[in-house]
Amino acid sequence: ETVLTQSPATVSLSPGERATLSCRASQSVSNSLAWYQQKPGQAPRLLIYDASNRATGIPARFSGSGSGTDFTLTISSLEPEDFAVYYCQQRNNWPLTFGGGTKVEIK
Amino acid sequence: EVQLLASGGGLVQPGGSLRLSCAASGFTFSDYSMSWVRQAPGKGLEWVSTLTGGGHSTWYVDSVKGRFTVSRDNSKNTLYLQVNSLRAEDTALYYCAKAIAPTSSYFEDWGQGILVTVSS
Numbered sequence: 252e253t254v255l256t257q258s259p260a261t262v263s264l265s266p267g268e269r270a271t272l273s274c275r276a277s278q279s280v281s282n283s284l285a286w287y288q289q290k291p292g293q294a295p296r297l298l299i300y301d302a303s304n305r306a307t308g309i310p311a312r313f314s315g316s317g318s319g320t321d322f323t324l325t326i327s328s329l330e331p332e333d334f335a336v337y338y339c340q341q342r343n344n345w346p347l348t349f350g351g352g353t354k355v356e357i358k
Numbered sequence: 359e360v361q362l363l364a365s366g367g368g369l370v371q372p373g374g375s376l377r378l379s380c381a382a383s384g385f386t387f388s389d390y391s392m393s394w395v396r397q398a399p400g401k402g403l404e405w406v407s408t409l410t411g412g413g414h415s416t417w418y419v420d421s422v423k424g425r426f427t428v429s430r431d432n433s434k435n436t437l438y439l440q441v442n443s444l445r446a447e448d449t450a451l452y453y454c455a456k457a458i459a460p461t462s463s464y465f466e467d468w469g470q471g472i473l474v475t476v477s478s
Contacts, residue, residue: 252420285464287403294453294468295395295403306458306466338403342463346419347393347405 253278255339255350263358270326272353274339279319283343286315286324289352290335298337299324329355360384362454362469369475374444380437380454380469388412388432391457393465394439396450406452407439411460422448444476 254277264270274284282302287295297306299315302322312327326333334357339350366378380392394406407428408417416428427440437454452472455465 287465289403294471295465296468297458297464297466300458300462300464340403340405340464345417347408347417347463349403349405352402 252346253280253341253344253348255341255348257337257339257350257353259353260351261354261356263356264329265358266329266331268329268358270324270329270333270355272324272326272337272355274317274322274324274350276320276322276341278344280341280343282318283341284315284317284322285340285342286313287338287340288333288335289338295338326355360456360467362456362467364452364454364469364472367452367472367474369477370444371478372445372476374476375440375442376444376474378439378441378452378454378472378474380439382435382437382454382456385456387430387435389460391461391463392430392437393455393457393463394428394437395453395455395465395468396448397453397471398447398450401450404450408463409437441474444474446476448474449476450474 256275258273286299289295303315336352361383363381393408409428425443429438454469456467458464458466
């Protein structure tokens with residue numbers, strides 16, 4: 252099983268600041284990694300797939316990078332609606348796995 | 359517009375069974391792989407199972423193998439998850455999810471989630 256480790260678990264930032272979230276895989280997943288955003292009481296929302304492709308309707312302030320075992324989700328300038336929990340997910344190996352999540356909270 | 363409407367959850371005793379359903383609309387259902395993802399209260403996301411569009415291939419997380427069965431009825435645009443021999447650790451919000459592309463394993467559209475509570 253490919254274990255995804257996200258860091259930090261929680262980050263406290265202010266609106267307008269840059270957020271950098273990390274996802275590390277226990278083995279290579281090539282570029283087969285996605286990022287999701289989840290707000291309380293809502294289903295997850297796909298942001299990024301194949302490491303760097305924005306999903307339909309996702310603002311340009313969200314970007315993804317990385318390959319192999321190390322991946323990054325960057326939010327260039329936090330908007331109030333971006334405070335949420337973010338998960339990475341790999342699809343390179345069965346079983347599909349998610350990281351434990353990073354909570355982006357308001358400082 | 360893609361819509362996924364899940365039903366069938368509830369409170370069940372340990373060892374019990376339920377059948378979850380997910381009614382889909384807004385896309386050609388038979389073309390797409392569909393999956394179930396669950397989230398225990400206050401916890402992260404856990405992939406449970408995936409079924410290809412034609413229903414010929416399935417995958418499961420180890421913890422549910424032999425207890426859960428995913429299926430679909432493409433004539434009814436409905437995805438199912440039969441959950442048997444339920445355990446306390448199966449308590450979760452269960453989401454059905456549609457792939458971003460027919461054979462992809464990224465989840466672009468999600469249902470509203472259906473709560474399964476396993477307790478005596």
